[in-house]
Amino acid sequence: MINPFKALGDMRAFQQKAAAMQKQLAQEEVTVEKNGVKIVMSGDQKVKSIEIDGVMENRIAEAFAEAVKKTQEIAARQLMQMQE
Numbered sequence: 001m002i003n004p005f006k007a008l009g010d011m012r013a014f015q016q017k018a019a020a021m022q023k024q025l026a027q028e029e030v031t032v033e034k035n036g037v038k039i040v041m042s043g044d045q046k047v048k049s050i051e052i053d054g055v056m057e058n059r060i061a062e063a064f065a066e067a068v069k070k071t072q073e074i075a076a077r078q079l080m081q082m083q084e
Contacts, residue, residue, distance in 0.1 A: 045072070 028043030038051040045068050050061040 022044060025043035026046070029040060029048070030043070031038065031040045033039075036053045038049075040048040040050075042048060047061045047065040047068065050057045050064065052060070
């Protein structure tokens with residue numbers, strides 16, 4: 001017989017591990033410099049800054065961050081559909 005409470009416990013443990021991993025990723029930071037462009041991004045894919053030829057470009061950083069967010073939303077929807 002399947003124990004539904006065990007499955008709930010397993011799911012809760014998984015969610016806790018995922019949240020801990022997400023928190024850890026947010027603390028990581030990657031800097032890439034190429035062809036006069038410098039991008040600083042956190043491990044959870046949040047754009048911290050974009051610099052082009054030494055000039056901060058907040059408009060590009062904001063647009064890029066929004067694009068990443070939208071792709072993450074698409075991925076989350078796909079994942080939810082797989083679980084149904």
